[in-house]
Amino acid sequence: MDTAVIIVAAGRGSRMGGPVPKQWQMLAGRPVLAHTAAAFAGMPLVLVIHPDDRARAEALGLDARLVDGGATRDASVLAGLQALEGTGVSRVLIHDGARPLVSRALIQRLIGALHYHEGAAPALAVTDALWRGVGGLVTGTQDREGLYRAQTPQAFRLAPILAAHRAHPGGAADDVEVARAAGLDVAIVEGEETNLKLTFPGDFARAEAILKGREMDVRMGNGYDVHAFCEGDHVWLCGVRVPHGKGLLGHSDADVGMHALTDAIYGALAEGDIGRHFPPSDPQWKGAASHIFLAHAIGLARSRGYDLGNCDVTLVCERPKIGPHAIEMQAELSRIMGVEVGRVSVKATTSERLGFTGREEGIAALATALLVRS
Secondary structure, three states, X not given: OOEEEEEXXXXXXXXXXXXXXXXXXXXXXXXXXHHHHHOOXXXXXXXXXXXXXXXXXXXXXXXXXXXXXXXXXXXXXXXXHHHHOOOOOOEEEEEEOOOOOOOHHHHHHXXXXXXXXXXXXXXXXXXXOEEEEEOOEEEEEEOOOOOEEEOOOEEEEHHHHHHHHHHOOOOOOOHHHHHHHOOOOEEXXXXXOOOXXXXXOHHHHHHHHHHHHHHOOEEEEEEEEEEEEEOXXXXXXXXXXXXXXXXXXXXXXXXXXXXXXXXXXXXXXXXXXXXXXXXXXXXXXXXXXXXXXXXXXXXXXXXXXXXXXXXXXXEEOOOOXXXXXXXXXXXXXXXXXXXXXXXXXXXXXXXOOOHHHXXXXXXXXXXXXXXXXX
């Protein structure tokens, strides 16, 4: 994946109080930082930490590169950016560890904006009246036209933002300030009221309420597909080329397992099936690789604020034998959907020589997908 995430979590958070920095305090039974990292599941992650917190970070069990931060936020960001140099990553999201409620929908909006801009950042327009005050008294007003409340993650093409940080003297409020000082254009992307930064003790109660509300938004879909055998020397199953004495007949590559899973995701979204989005009457999809369909389905889910909780695919056939390829299939589906392998199940069964699968006339597949509001 060419987009990586830097989570900055080296600060001490003195305004919050408590025995440990706020990113390590408990929120809904888990450290704040565990919630923050979960929002970016499936993406390469760099976690910038205070050296004293390394044991805590390792205890999270994240698939992340741990980097020691600096004395300031921008020094910590630079350390994270340098850790990505030469890795093949071309885009980066820079996020505060104390913002645990960022949604997948916002993440996707930011990544999309990088197709047209060198940087993009979420913000909310200021709608309240603004006052200036001294000693507890109002001394004047401030025009709110064109003012925004900045949020993270802030997204950039890696090479320009790395060069900008290296050239900056330090002391920037955020990465947008660093980018603008280097002459980079930064697009404003609509932020989210729920993407709050934990700053004061009362913020934890608000965050827990938001998390509780999200837990209730769960959707499930089922998919079923069948393809007949035809002449050939291999079949495509769950993204893996499996040698076999026959092929599978279909308008696309006839990947019956991936088709069933794609339909399960569409079903959870009440979006019909593959045929609605990729009509077989359209010649451009003749022989198409089925990962195109699956990537579209999971992308549609994320654009609506959902991510994959887990999925389960069952292939029904006498042959080819699925067991030797199941782990590779699991890994390929997880790669296509950008989720951790532990959220994807692939297994097989026979029909005890009964029916068309028992007579080895074709393969059937069933799939279930669970989507959770992210």
